[in-house]
Amino acid sequence: xxxxxxxxxxxxxxxxxxxxxxxxxxxxxxxxxxxxxxxxxxxxxxxxxxxxxxxxxxxxxxxxxxxxxxxxxxxxxxxxxxxxxxxxxxxxxxxxxxxxxxxxxxxxxxxxxxxxxxxxxxxxxxxxxxxxxxxxxxxxxxxxxxxxxxxxxxxxxxxxxxxxxxxxxxxxxxxxxxxxxxxxxxxxxxxxxxxxxxxxxxxxxxxxxxxxxxxxxxxxxxxxxxxxxxxxxxxxxxxxxxxxxxxxxxxxxxxxxxxxxxxxxxxxxxxxxxxxxxxxxxxxxxxxxxxxxxxxxxxxxxxxxxxxxxxxxxxxxxxxxxxxxxxxxxxxxxxxxxxxxxxxxxxxxxxxxxxxxxxxxxxxxxxxxxxxxxxxxxxxxxxxxxxxxxxxxxxxxxxxxxxxxxxxxxxxxxxxxxxxxxxxxxxxxxxxxxxxxxxxxxxxxxxxxxxxxxxxxxxxxxxxxxxxxxxxxxxxxxxxxxxxxxxxxxxxxxxxxxxxxxxxxxxxxxxxxxxxxxxxxxxxxxxxxxxxxxxxxxxxxxxxxxxxxxxxxxxxxxxxxxxxxxxxxxxxxxxxxxxxxxxxxxxxxxxxxxxxxxxxxxxxxxxxxxxxxxxxxxxxxxxxxxxxxxxxxxxxxxxxxxxxxxxxxxxxxxxxxxxxxxxxxxxxxxxxxxxxxxxxxxxxxxxxxxxxxxxxxxxxxxxxxxxxxxxxxxxxxxxxxxxxxxxxxxxxxxxx
Numbered sequence: 001x002x003x004x005x006x007x008x009x010x011x012x013x014x015x016x017x018x019x020x021x022x023x024x025x026x027x028x029x030x031x032x033x034x035x036x037x038x039x040x041x042x043x044x045x046x047x048x049x050x051x052x053x054x055x056x057x058x059x060x061x062x063x064x065x066x067x068x069x070x071x072x073x074x075x076x077x078x079x080x081x082x083x084x085x086x087x088x089x090x091x092x093x094x095x096x097x098x099x100x101x102x103x104x105x106x107x108x109x110x111x112x113x114x115x116x117x118x119x120x121x122x123x124x125x126x127x128x129x130x131x132x133x134x135x136x137x138x139x140x141x142x143x144x145x146x147x148x149x150x151x152x153x154x155x156x157x158x159x160x161x162x163x164x165x166x167x168x169x170x171x172x173x174x175x176x177x178x179x180x181x182x183x184x185x186x187x188x189x190x191x192x193x194x195x196x197x198x199x200x201x202x203x204x205x206x207x208x209x210x211x212x213x214x215x216x217x218x219x220x221x222x223x224x225x226x227x228x229x230x231x232x233x234x235x236x237x238x239x240x241x242x243x244x245x246x247x248x249x250x251x252x253x254x255x256x257x258x259x260x261x262x263x264x265x266x267x268x269x270x271x272x273x274x275x276x277x278x279x280x281x282x283x284x285x286x287x288x289x290x291x292x293x294x295x296x297x298x299x300x301x302x303x304x305x306x307x308x309x310x311x312x313x314x315x316x317x318x319x320x321x322x323x324x325x326x327x328x329x330x331x332x333x334x335x336x337x338x339x340x341x342x343x344x345x346x347x348x349x350x351x352x353x354x355x356x357x358x359x360x361x362x363x364x365x366x367x368x369x370x371x372x373x374x375x376x377x378x379x380x381x382x383x384x385x386x387x388x389x390x391x392x393x394x395x396x397x398x399x400x401x402x403x404x405x406x407x408x409x410x411x412x413x414x415x416x417x418x419x420x421x422x423x424x425x426x427x428x429x430x431x432x433x434x435x436x437x438x439x440x441x442x443x444x445x446x447x448x449x450x451x452x453x454x455x456x457x458x459x460x461x462x463x464x465x466x467x468x469x470x471x472x473x474x475x476x477x478x479x480x481x482x483x484x485x486x487x488x489x490x491x492x493x494x495x496x497x498x499x500x501x502x503x504x505x506x507x508x509x510x511x512x513x514x515x516x517x518x519x520x521x522x523x524x525x526x527x528x529x530x531x532x533x534x535x536x537x538x539x540x541x542x543x544x545x546x547x548x549x550x551x552x553x554x555x556x557x558x559x560x561x562x563x564x565x566x567x568x569x570x571x572x573x574x575x576x577x578x579x580x581x582x583x584x585x586x587x588x589x590x591x592x593x594x595x596x597x598x599x600x601x602x603x604x605x606x607x608x609x610x611x612x613x614x615x616x617x618x619x620x621x622x623x624x625x626x627x628x629x630x631x632x633x634x635x636x637x638x639x640x641x642x643x644x645x646x647x648x649x650x651x652x653x654x655x656x657x658x659x660x661x662x663x664x665x666x667x668x669x670x671x672x673x674x675x676x677x678x679x680x681x682x683x684x685x686x687x688x689x690x691x692x693x694x695x696x697x698x699x700x701x702x703x704x705x706x707x708x709x710x711x712x713x714x715x716x717x718x719x720x721x722x723x724x725x726x727x728x729x730x731x732x733x734x735x736x
Contacts, residue, residue, distance in 0.1 A: 010068065012060040015042060015051035016087075018099045018111065022712065024054060026061060028068045036084055037077030041070040041113055050113045052102055054084060074116055078298075079105070082352050083315055089348055095642075095708050095728045096338045104338060105313040109291040123160040123185045125174070127151040130182060137180075143173040148182065204241060207384055208234055212241045214380045215358060219245070222351045226327075226372050227360040229382030230617075231588025232389055235360045236266070238382070239323055240273055242358065243304060247277070251320025252297070253304045256311055256342060258329035260284050264527050265551060266325075267306050278304035281311055284523050309334060309342040312349060322350050327359035327368060328581055333733045341731060362588060362619075363581040366630065369623045370637040385592075392559070392590040392597030394615045396606040404602075406502035407494035407562045412600055413506060419558040420510055420539055424595050427553065428499060428542045429586045430562040433516040434458035435498045436491035439466065441481040443488070448478070452688040461497050462518065471687040499562065500542045507540065515543025548586040554593035559586060561601040568608055571682065572735050573635050576610045580622055583614045636731070640701045642708060643735065644694040645681075646726040651690040655680075657724045658694050664714045665696065670707050672699040682736050689725075695735070704730075 010028040017025055027042050034040070034053050042051055048070060060066055087105055091098040103111070110116070127148065131137070138145045146167055151158060163170055177183040204212060215225050215238065229235040243253050257266060260282045270278045279302045281293040296302045300317035307314065309332055324332070324343050332342040343359065350357035359368055359377070372379035385391065402409040407430065419426045436459045439448040448457045450468035457466035459477065467474050480487050491498070496516045503512055513529050520526040526546070532538050533553060541547060541556070567579035583601065591597015603611055613622035631638045644661060648654040658678035665675050674697050681691035698704035708728065715721050 010060075012057040012066065013040070013053050013069075014055040014057060015040060015069075016054050016098045016102050017042070017044060017049050017051040018103050019044070019049075020097055020100065022091075022095075022097045022716070024098065025051070026057065026064070026066055028060065028066045029072075030068075034072060035077045036081070037079035038075075039073040039078065039110065039113070041073055043067050043070065050111055051099070052079065052106070054088070054098070073113060078110065078116060079315060082349070083313070085352050086313070086345070086349050089352075090338070090340055090345055093344075093348075093705070094338060094340050094730050095705075095712055096340075100338050101340075104310050104340075107291040107294045108287040123187060125158050125160070125163065125183050125185045128182055128184055134182065141173065141176070143167065143170055144177055144182075146170075147173055147177060202237055202240070204237060205234065205384070205386060207382055208238050208241075208386075211238050211380045211382055214378070215242060215356075216245060219356055221356075222354050223356050223378060224347055224350070224371075224376070225356060225358050225378040225380065226364060226368055227358055227380050227382070228364055229360065229362060230385065230391065231362045231585065232385040232391075232592045233362075233382035234386040235325075235362075235382060236269060237386075239325075239358070239360070242321060242323070243274070246320040247274075247303055249320060251318050252300065252302075252316050253321045253323065254311060254314065254316070254319060254346075255304065255306045255323045255325060256332070256346060257306060257308060258326050258331035260308055260523060264523070265530065270304060270306055274304050277302055278306065280306040281314070282308040283310065312342045312345045319353050320355055322346050322355065322357040324357065324359045326361055328361045328363055328365040330578070330733050335734075339727065339729045339732075341733070344731065363584050364623075366577055366623055366627055367637045370627060373627075389591055389593065390596070391617055392587060392599045394587060394599040394601065394617070396611055396615055397600050397602045398606045399602055399604045407499050407602075408502055408506075409602055412560050412602065415558055415560065415598065415600055416503075416507065416540065420507060422557070422595075424557040425533070425536075425538065425553065425555045426540050426558040426560065427547060427556050427586075427589055428503070428540060428560045428562065429544075429547060430494065430496055430499055430542070431544050431548075431566070431582075432458075432493075432495045432563065433497070433518055433544055434467065434469070434495035435461035435501075436493050436495060438492040439477070440490045440492045441484065441486055441488075442490055443486040444481060444484040446481050446483040448482075452685070454683050454685045458495060459491055460518065461501070470683065494562065496542055496544060503540055503542065510539040511537060512540045512542060513538040515541060515546045517544075517546075520546070545582075547589065548582055551589060552592055553589055555595065556589050557591055557593075557595040557597055559590040559597070559599045561586060561599070564601050564603050564611070565605060568605060568610065573630070573633065574733065577623075577626055580610050580614055580619065583611075584617075584619060587614070634697070639697045639699060640704045641695065641697045641732060642704060643729040643732040644696070644726065645691070645729060646693070646724050647686075647689040647691045648724050649689060651684070654690045654692045654724060657720050657726070658692050660718065660720055661715060661726075662694055664718070665694075665707070665711050668707065668710050668714070670698075670703045672703050673697065673707055693735070 010030055011033065012026055012028055013034055014024040014026055033056060036053050036055060038053050039050055040053055041048055083105060087098060087101045091101045147170055150166055211227065227235055227238060246253050267280045279293055281290060297305055298315040298317060305314065324346050327343050334340050347357055371377045397409055397411050399409060416426050438456050439459050448466050450457050450473055452473050453468055453470045455468060455470050457468050460467050464477055465474050466477055481489060496514055500512055500514045513532060515529060520529055533541060536555060561583060564583060567575050587599040590599050646654050646657050655678060662675060662678055669675060676695040678692060678694045681693050684690055
């Protein structure tokens with residue numbers, strides 16, 4: 001009787017795959033137990049996909065025939081237990097497919113199934129023992145001699161990237177030195193060569209030192225703290241002190257900023273202070289460079305990380321502190337795909353890691369204000385500007401009594417003239433790019449409309465085109481009216497281009513720089529423009545939100561706000577909060593240096609309470625009054641909301657879907673919840689699709705999520721839902 005080898009039973013794992021399905025996928029495999037956090041290659045339908053193991057099963061599900069994995073891609077888990085918990089929480093809280101959350105977590109290089117070291121290996125050169133006559137041999141090869149000298153000493157190693165950067169065009173010379181055996185090379189994981197910062201902490205003011213002490217008390221374990229500091233009060237210096245403490249404990253620090261546009265200037269300050277122990281990472285980087293950064297952070301090679309929204313999902317070796325700068329900023333909310341809010345995810349991550357988190361802002365969001373008012377967050381304030389600078393004087397210019405030309409009142413022009421005569425800089429803020437927002441026919445009242453959106457097209461004089469700022473559609477400027485053929489067409493309203501043109505006519509000697517996405521459409525162009533401002537090669541800055549926050553312009557003494565009224569009468573209940581925050585932030589760019597600051601806000605409503613709060617620097621009072629209004633209306637933070645969004649190519653289909661959706665929801669509606677009626681979105685037609693929405697709210701967060709959980713299961717079984725593009729937005733920041 002022959003011996004029979006008993007084949008072990010296959011194991012079973014649950015895998016997260018990047019597909020729009022709210023479930024995990026089970027697979028069989030042979031061999032030792034796979035750790036959660038490693039990648040596997042698996043069959044999915046007719047294709048192969050890369051997924052992440054999130055759990056092991058004791059036994060396969062009953063009555064389901066499972067397929068086997070193709071291969072495991074990692075020997076060790078690339079993602080920690082904390083990241084696995086964070087992704088699971090994010091998917092559950094925002095009611096999103098777990099696999100799509102992993103898209104935000106896993107670098108593109110790893111999602112493509114590449115080896116963990118892909119993009120990290122590079123040639124590293126070493127200088128061999130040189131012959132005595134090496135200088136004679138290279139007498140006619142100056143580039144080769146410069147390469148040899150770059151090594152300084154025989155035992156120094158240099159990366160290929162370093163050599164090419166230091167000596168442009170040296171590739172052929174490197175090859176020649178390798179052939180002569182002067183150099184040798186080896187592929188290695190790219191080393192990180194330290195570049196020291198000053199290491200010298202700036203002396204904190206008495207107020208900053210007090211704030212630091214309060215923020216550092218009981219610094220072990222999770223606690224959410226709010227640093228509210230007026231513009232120019234030096235919040236960054238307090239951050240530096242907290243970072244110093246973490247570095248002394250061999251911990252890493254994550255600093256979140258809302259936009260790429262804000263990273264360069266802040267990164268330069270961090271770099272001067274902390275040297276190469278600080279890096280930045282954002283969506284503007286290439287996939288390989290982002291992966292290099294991810295690997296350096298995961299391995300602990302760098303200690304301070306400056307990142308935009310998605311940085312909240314980075315893998316750290318020893319995370320000790322999270323700082324969310326400008327925590328009120330709407331850019332922290334992802335508006336497509338997985339609609340997470342980076343501030344909320346950051347707070348949850350700090351809780352998972354059991355570490356402190358600091359939310360910093362001059363104008364905290366009302367949700368944050370309510371949280372520290374009720375004692376859930378610790379609240380620390382900075383009420384004084386650093387040095388001798390004072391908060392700017394704010395004046396409301398009544399446009400009812402003024403004749404305005406291209407958006408500029410006589411008082412505004414006079415103030416700009418005085419500023420230039422004193423050798424100071426003026427900042428003109430208008431949150432509308434282009435030349436004119438409306439092209440109008442006075443004969444028949446026709447306006448240039450976008451064919452794909454319920455919106456007017458904006459005139460862009462620079463390229464003589466009409467452009468839709470919602471879908472990007474373009475067309476040439478018509479010579480006559482499309483409706484009646486009249487030849488006279490009028491440009492109504494002002495954008496950044498028109499204001500710039502007017503300023504150049506009024507101040508022909510002034511050096512003017514426009515800041516908007518049309519003029520500065522790359523990070524390099526933006527940095528070059530900022531460098532010109534700091535080098536005092538610009539007299540007048542004209543721009544949109546690119547100028548409204550985070551920047552430190554020491555010579556800007558005047559800020560002029562054009563068209564502030566557009567945020568006063570919005571249907572969105574958050575509009576007053578957003579307007580006041582924006583005006584305080586942009587006004588805070590004035591008077592940050594030795595020159596006294598002044599802010600002029602042009603308005604037709606000089607007695608409006610929101611504008612008066614800005615004028616008198618009363619954000620705290622405004623926040624309290626606005627919270628009282630929210631409480632009466634039962635709006636967040638006194639309720640919890642979610643917004644079902646839907647879009648389709650036919651108007652009747654999208655409304656029929658939302659009617660069916662509302663019917664499903666009301667059939668399982670818990671107590672203390674409310675379902676509004678389906679409505680068309682404020683812009684019904686956008687990008688050739690019809691958009692509509694269904695708003696729901698609940699007194700308790702738990703009731704909202706219980707409701708959504710059962711509701712999503714019903715909707716996914718609805719045949720109509722498969723024909724419609726729909727999404728859920730939990731804690732929406734915009735009802736647009």
